[in-house]
Amino acid sequence: MVQSKLKLPTKLVRTIDDLSPLYLPSEYPDAALRCTRDTVQKGASPEIPSRGRRAGTVAKEEDAQRIAKNYLRRLARNITIHQAILTGSRATxxxxxxxxxxxxxxxxxxxxxxxxxxxxxxxxxxxxxxxxEAFGYTISEFRSLQRKSTYVKEALRTGIALLDARGRVAS
Structure with a gap:
């Protein structure tokens, strides 16, 4: 770990320490190091590693929705889901x-x-x-985020609701 000479406020350090358990390792943990090393050695733009899918195997939008709905059905065996929204590029x-x-x-x-x-x-x-990339919120957290979070506002505007009016995974 590289020690910085920058003095951070104690409150910020505690916040960073609280967030550090949220770090989820990349599927390619050495990719950043390899890209940096290759860029320096070759003077070229680094290649981003593929995720192992061949060209032409891109999941269609409908497939992503089907996969997400199956996922929600599995989750619903253990938790009560009040709302589920497909957001981002798969929704748009x-x-x-x-x-x-x-x-x-x-x-x-x-x-x-x-x-x-x-x-x-x-x-x-x-x-x-x-x-x-899934975010789990309680109802009160989500209501609060509807007023504060640009991401949640955008998700509500452009996302796809995956539950029907009765709260079941839509067909």
Whole structure:
């Protein structure tokens, strides 16, 4: 670890320490190091490693929705889901080959879990090879974020609701 001579306020250091358990290792943990080393040695732009899918195997938007709905059905066996939104490029149709699936999942069952536990739980339940970025919020957290978070506002505006009016995973 590189020690910085920069003196950070104690409150900020504590915040960083609180967030450090949220670090989820990259699928390619040495990619940044390799890219930096290659760029310096060759003087060229680094290649981004593929995620192992061949060209032409890009999951279609409908496939991403189907995969997300199956995921929600698995989650619903253990938690009560109040709202689920597919967001980001998979919702807007502007995804690329390696685009992840972005989900917001609202459940009061998350109140029993700290944020790092929620993220680990949501990641463990994901069975697809397509990368997942899921955020789990309680109902009150989500309501608060609807007023404060640009990401949540955008998700509500452009995202795809994955539950029907009765709170079940839409067909």
């Amino acid at each position: 149709g502007s995804y690329l080959e390696d685009s992840d699936v972005d989900l917001i999942i609202v459940s009061d069952d998350f109140s029993r879990m700290q944020l790092p536990q929620r993220l680990r739980y949501l990641q463990r339940q994901w069975k697809s090879k397509i990368p997942l």
